[in-house]
Amino acid sequence: xxxLEQSPQFLSIQEGENLTVYCNSSSVFSxxxxxxxxxxxxxxxxxxxxxxxxxxxxxxxxxQFGDARKDSSLHITAAQPGDTGxxxxxxRGTGAGSYQLTFGKGTKLSVxx
Amino acid sequence: xxxxxQSSRYLVKRTxxxxxxxxxxxxxxxxxxxxxxxxxxxxxxxxxxxxxxMKEKGDIPEGxxxxxxxxxxxxxxxxxASTNQTSMYLCASSxxxxxxxxxxxxxxxxxx
Numbered sequence: 001x002x003x004l005e006q007s008p009q010f011l012s013i014q015e016g017e018n019l020t021v022y023c024n025s026s027s028v029f030s031x032x033x034x035x036x037x038x039x040x041x042x043x044x045x046x047x048x049x050x051x052x053x054x055x056x057x058x059x060x061x062x063x064q065f066g067d068a069r070k071d072s073s074l075h076i077t078a079a080q081p082g083d084t085g086x087x088x089x090x091x092r093g094t095g096a097g098s099y100q101l102t103f104g105k106g107t108k109l110s111v112x113x
Numbered sequence: 114x115x116x117x118x119q120s121s122r123y124l125v126k127r128t129x130x131x132x133x134x135x136x137x138x139x140x141x142x143x144x145x146x147x148x149x150x151x152x153x154x155x156x157x158x159x160x161x162x163x164x165x166x167m168k169e170k171g172d173i174p175e176g177x178x179x180x181x182x183x184x185x186x187x188x189x190x191x192x193x194a195s196t197n198q199t200s201m202y203l204c205a206s207s208x209x210x211x212x213x214x215x216x217x218x219x220x221x222x223x224x225x
Contacts, residue, residue: 033213042117042203042216043156050211088156092212099144099163099207100171101214105155 002027004091006104013079014112021074021087021107029091032065032072033101037086079111116140117217119204125223132191134220136204144207145187146214147171147179149200156203162187194224 005024013019023032031050035043047056049065049072056063060083062075076083086108090101120135138145146161148171158171160179168179176198180188187206191198201221205214 031211035216040219040221042205042219043214045213045215048211048213090214099169099209099212100146100158100161101212103156105153 002029002091002093002102004089004102004104006087006089006107008107009105010108010110012110012112015081016078019076019079019109021076021109023072023074023089023091023104025070025091025102027091027102028069028094029102030069030094030098032069032089032091034063034072034074035088035090037088037106038084043086043088076109079109081111081113084109084111117204117206117215119202119217119220121220122218123221123223125225126191126194127225128195130194130224132194132222132224134189134191134202134204134222136187136189136206136217137185138187138206138215139185140206140208140215141184142206142208142215143184144209144212145181146205146207147177147187147189148203148205149173149198150203150219151200159189196224198222199224 034046037043052069054065060077086106089104117138147159148156162181178190204217207214
């Protein structure tokens with residue numbers, strides 16, 4: 001069974017601070033995705049990383065896939081209140097029949113104005 | 114713009130009732146999924162379907178069934194609702210390229 005551990009579970013920071021969220025596993029993934037979910041809504045896809053070592057940027061958000069494709073990080077620069085939400089990482093296995101994703105339990109971020 | 118819709122945002126049902134949750138996607142995706150989300154437990158996969166009329170059990174299928182008669186529609190059925198099925202239910206779909214999942218807005222189900 002593949003597991004994805006996210007840390008920290010909760011994060012409360014002041015507007016303008018930087019932060020990093022981690023997603024770790026002992027399993028190799030063919031791709032890894034990050035989602036953001038606001039209260040009462042479904043998760044929204046932010047980015048997909050596929051290649052080991054890959055770095056993608058989305059405005060103030062930087063996503064990195066580990067070289068061995070077992071871990072990933074999300075770094076937010078100068079956090080804004082609009083970044084508040086639940087951040088989920090999800091990995092797709094390497095098997096041919098891997099239709100589904102393994103989700104982490106999420107990091108709940110609160111950015112205080 | 115990709116779109117996954119769910120039949121209800123909020124639903125209140127009584128114990129023992131049969132409950133239908135409908136999900137429709139307009140992206141021509143092959144794969145569709147039903148999850149429930151509970152505080153502290155994260156997203157848990159109930160069932161998924163990789164083709165019309167095909168279904169596979171996820172991690173917590175007990176007490177649920179599904180139906181996929183058309184490619185765009187995936188239904189979740191609670192045969193006899195119980196209070197422990199009170200939860201947020203999320204539907205998602207994905208293609209077979211990057212397998213990125215697109216979620217609906219969710220249905221908050223309360224069983225009393």
